[in-house]
Amino acid sequence: MNSIWAVARHTFAQCLRMKIAVAFLLLLAVSLAVLPFIMKGDGTLAGGIRTCLSYSVRITGVLLSIVTVLVTVGVVSGDIREKHIFLLAAKPLARWEYMIGRWLGVVLLNAVLLGIAGLSIYFVVQHLRSGVASSVIDRQVVETEIFTARNEIKPQRPDIQSVVEKRIEELKKNGQYESIVKDFQDKNNIPADKAQELLITMFSQEALAAREVAPPNGLLTWTFKDVDVAGTTQQGQGKILDMNKQAGRYRIQASPRLVGHLFSQGPVEINGIAGRVVAIGQDKAEGEIDIAFDQAEMQNAIVKDMETGQAVTVKVEPTFQFKYKVTVIGDLRPGQSSVYRELLFGKPPVFRIKSDTPIKSATSVTVPALKSLRTGDIQIGYWNRPAPLTGPMQFYMPINPVQISYKDVSILYRIGDFDANFFRAMLLVFCQLVFLAALGIFFGCFLSFPVASLACMVLLVCGWMMNWLVDAVKWSSKGGEFSFVGASGKGVLMLTKILMPNLSETSPAERLVDGIFISWSTVGDAAITGIAIRAVFFLAVGCLIFHKRELAKVQV
């Protein structure tokens, strides 16, 4: 162990002396300093923070990955090329100890560099968070969709298979099934079994479309199982700025971070008394809210005794976000970028949102988790209704059918802190780096620097583009006929999948930007698949090769 530690220390010092750490930190510092200024996103505070978070986490991951690969390959192959290994081999240092020591040294370097990078990113985004939001919604997005860790629940999918089976049964009962299959067979010039397969696919698509497409005035509904929004209540201190006791109106100042969780007409508790948010921020300084109490609450002694300047406890009831993406079917009016709709929450609906919604891009709305929407199954409906006619425009406005895919619908609710989530995100990056260090050590122990670097970089890019590769191979073999390119593509993909963890899926940037919770099981999974299995495999095989090779033999 002493020898391993000695080599690890030496590797760490070597990397520092080689100015690798300095170069990385300089690049990171430049990107962190420049990013917030040159990338404003959509001009909102949330957009700016998202852009900064996304780019900085990605840049850190990419830079450290490349540094890790080049350093690990460099230190091992460099020792052989420069013949430093001659001296090491004459010392009581087992070859496997040398390899593990080198690996550990780079892992140590990664831990330090990632720690510095992580802390820098964290403080930069927290600094941006304290900036002024462009609107109430902007602040709401910052607090409820970015600086949070949310659980994402997808709706229950309809049982398409049983619908299709039922339809086929009906057709068979009516004696139409055989003729339809025959028609299909003739039309497409395919055998009967293929025609049946095609028919089932078509029926499935039709059944799904019936549940994903809302005709004019139609309603789409989704059921979300086992939701548990309770327990995410936020609390903080505020101060009464102004009041109108007769009207039951109070103006309260609280931290913008707390106010960001409130929304107009949403519930709030002041000193334990339930009230309603009348107005947020808007024409006032950020962090100010107007609260209204109902008649019953106004009689409460606590409310009666409230005075201007008094400190109060502001308790924000839990909320959740409903996320969806609308695609309009048919022609749009020139310049149209949104459609009108009404969202219905609960069965029967206990909360409604009526407004325009953007099309073709994912959008989300924050909804108060009223008592019936906190736990258990929640039903949400999308009513494709026409906009209410106002003013002199008393003519009929035609509306289009809209499609909302199941995969684009979800509800999200806070189940953890941003800080802990960010820490786990960094751990995910660290798992990748630990694996890449083992990969570099493996190739570096038997290949020269350029060849080993190339091999590592190719695998690294494959890991980053794993999802794209899967799609590409699927697409290339869609025809159903055997092709050499398709078969070899599948082979290469299979090999890549075995050798490399899916780096595109374990990349935490997207989840951080969307405030999606990264569970310990996700980190554990990355640690097991990335480190425990693959890194150990590469290290073990590398040690075996290194043990068997002649170190003084010229390697090209």
Add this chain to the structure above:
Amino acid sequence: MTCSRPGYRSGPEKKKRMNMAISSEYVVHTVGLTKVFRDFWLREKVTAVSDLNLEIPHKQVFGLLGPNGSGKSTTLKMILGLLFPTKGSISIFGKHPTNVRVKSNIGFLPEESYLYPFLDARETLDFYGRLFHQPRQQRLRRIDMLLEMVGLGGVAYRRVGEYSKGMQRRIGLAQALINDPDLLILDEPTSGLDPLGTRQFKDLIQTLAERGKTVILSSHLLGDVEDVCDHVCILYGGRRRAQGEVNDLLAQKDLTQITTDGLDDATLQKVRQIIAESGRDVFDVTYPKDKLETLFLRIVEEAQKQKLSTGGAMAGGKMAGFLTGKDAPEGKDLIEALVQRTEQQAESETQPTPAPEPSKADHVDKDVLGDLIAGKPEETTDTKNNVVKKPPVDSGPAKPVEADRGIIDGLLGGDEDQNGKGEA
């Protein structure tokens, strides 16, 4: 224990015979050692070593001689496990060359120093010392001693990459000695060393040999080998051409050389006559010349006495205590020594205090001044003998390190302390 590699193709019987032959009686034992280098297509490219049998016993200074490409380095690399034999076997201390424990007893100086250029001398020695699991205190003490010994104490914090080749060789030598090895393998050790360093290196080997260490030396500098080795093997084309004791190999038993004080012509004539009467011929009568090496050492020695500054390596200091076998005690021994010393001190306190001796600085100044006035450089070579005879200057318990005197101390004259004592 035998060494056999995948490339080893001898049959089981031959293998058995080899097992019998190899024992730990020898520090290094090779049987039928052959190394063939092949190209990418596994075609035989060159036979670097062919059927080499070596038996290097303990306590021997063994020279491996040969022209460039004769297979010396390849043999050493196989001994160290850096290359695997194509045929034959090697044992080192009776073990396989890749055995990690065996390496604890080996010190290796390759043909070039191959040091990490970004480390300084101290860090370099510290790193290699750590690989021997040396306790911190011992490691740091040895580093200090070695740096002083190789004359790099003054530039210990300069990066090795900035060192000259000779300085790199010196630090390379220091790393090879940090574990006080039982077997020292030196590949072209004097290449890049100045005559001073070469001299020091030869003295070092002599000291190690006196302590019963085994040294394998590969070189094509015949003078070096002749000076230090007691057994040589001459290789050519990967094959052994000659092997034996240096004195036996070099002795010319049909000639006689007589060295006397200077003779006048009349005496010479008489000698010639006597020799002629005994029926022998006199081939050559000459006056011996000083060696260039001696002259060079004398000049550098003078410069050092005058304390002329240099940005390079200084003359090596005294031999590191742990290499002379008289190192300061460590661990349990240290505690015992301390207890013993305390007792001695208690005893000495009852004795009358001796008259105060001149300080060390006084000795040095006096020494330098004396040299400058007298201008007798020969005296330095005598100081060694004086030192041994003189009583210690310090009345207190002598430091163990100071008590150790390497042979080179007097020869190189780089140690002020020693000179001071010599003058006292």
